[in-house]
Amino acid sequence: MKKKSVWTRAGVSVAAVTVMVGVAGCQDGATKAADEPAAQSPAPAKQSPAEAVQAAYKKTAAAKSAKVRMTMSLPADSKAGGGTMELSGVQGWDPAVMDITMKGSMFKDLAAAGGGEVPEAIRMVVANNVMYMDMGTANAAQLDGKRWMKLDLDAAAKAGGAGPADLGGLGGMSSMNQDPAQQIALLLDSKNLKHVGTEQVEGVSAEHYQGTLSFEEMLAANESSKVLSEADRTALIETVRKAGLKGYDTNLWVNKDGYPARMSVSMEMAGGKIDLDAYYSDYGSAAAVQPPADSETFDLFAMLKEMGGAGAGA
Template identity: 55%
Template sequence: MNKAMWKRAGITLTAAAVVTGLAGCQDGGDKAAEAPAKAQSQEDVTKVIQAAYTKTAAAKSAKIKMTMEMPAALEGGGTMEMTGVQGWDPAVMDITVKGSMLSAGGPGAPEQMRMVMLDNAMYMDMGAAQAAEMDGKRWMKLDMKAVAEAAGGQAAGKSMTGGLENMNQDPAKQLALLLESPDLKHVGPEKIDGVDTQHYKGTLTLEQMVAANKNLDVLSEKERTELVDGVKKAGIKAYDTQIWVNGDGYPVRMDLGMKMEQGTVKMGMRYSDYGAEATVQAPPAKDTVDLFEMLKGLGQG
């Protein structure tokens, strides 16, 4: 595997890793609804978000369009757009990725890349040109479970994989996290893609985010502390989130991001067709290179 290909894979994984429990202070939605609405009480706000959580969790899947922007000061910084389908019970994803972050992989970088996630593994289509350098195998696989086991600890594993197991941004979990925000509030009515919605937002500190993230319950107190310390060293300061809920009680837009010393990593997600079938299949083994096994082989060599 040549240097350009390693860089391309690294940039893609970096982008995927950043898409992990983020929160964003992005700009607002589309033009606000003309008719002013009475501000909702804190009790009403909580009821709306709780109801949205219940409906979203039950839907289990949706069509998605995600955009991400990373500060230029970060390695692999730039923009990325992802479209496709995702499921969150179980966690699966089949998306097409394009944007400047992909083209930063150097000469021969594909204009777009397909990424598939299921069974705790991420598969990346590196393109026909790169397949020639991998014995005709165009798919690269990263088995997150294998990495975590080899790392010797849940915290180390999550750090090494960049939290890829959460890349699909389960919208139900985002709603649950928003409920933990001490300043959760109703912003007001807005139209999103021509649909009437209600806009809500809240903020969580790093410590509050970790405490609210049930995915981290498997960590020991020591591992949790190590994880938090590592995130702090990366310069992460705070998480914010904004959500727009339609008249049917489903979130149609979420803006997530992460404040860092280098700037704010921003991600916007649009959801539609809740309950859409999310049938995801792994690429054939004969067309796949296992990145973790390859790295182990290089280490032994």
């Protein structure tokens, strides 16, 4: 039971981070643009910032997948423990799938705090709105031989506010659309969207666009948030207000082919700033994601309920 308690705490922390990153978002799909003319290379002198970003949105939505490399930084007093996390792999957003490897100081901190053998790198697979995390062979013997931790986001969302305290708000956050096309669409709702200039992104010329969006504006603009019940929506807003989130500062770099080469989002919270910095490439590359067999997984949400819900992490 002690080992399970350690991994329950680690699992909750990693799950909370992935929800914040957005990789566990329930994708209701971007507006399809496959039949529309391909966007031309950005031309600030001829295109307004809104037109250029709109063209990038259409191409990204039509691509449906890409390779991604992302760095996330959390303040030290966050529930996930703070530190940095690096993610690299492939992401698809129509349908929503992901196969990435995560590593960083955050996992070392989890190991030190929990007394567990948290791997230096964790592979994460997302398919059918279910998240799987490979906890490594060293821990499989302590977990009935099962190395993959499973979190069914639909089940967690249905549990709503009755879920464990550390996963409070998961039902609301898992309904938020966070694929890159939707992030670009949200940027279009910024009242101060502007073209910053031409810059280099990993040695390639790209057009830099910038905008800010308050949380209320983001929630109003995000189509998938409208499926939330009034109670869930109120709870989500209250949770965000308590966390001190005021809004999002978004920067987008569009390459000569009209695709996002880089996107960064900064969120100012009461406890510090959360930064996401993502690089994208190989748009349209196959995102063939295969979830692990059921015989190799253990259910995090079921384990939390078995161990006493919110008290499991005490």
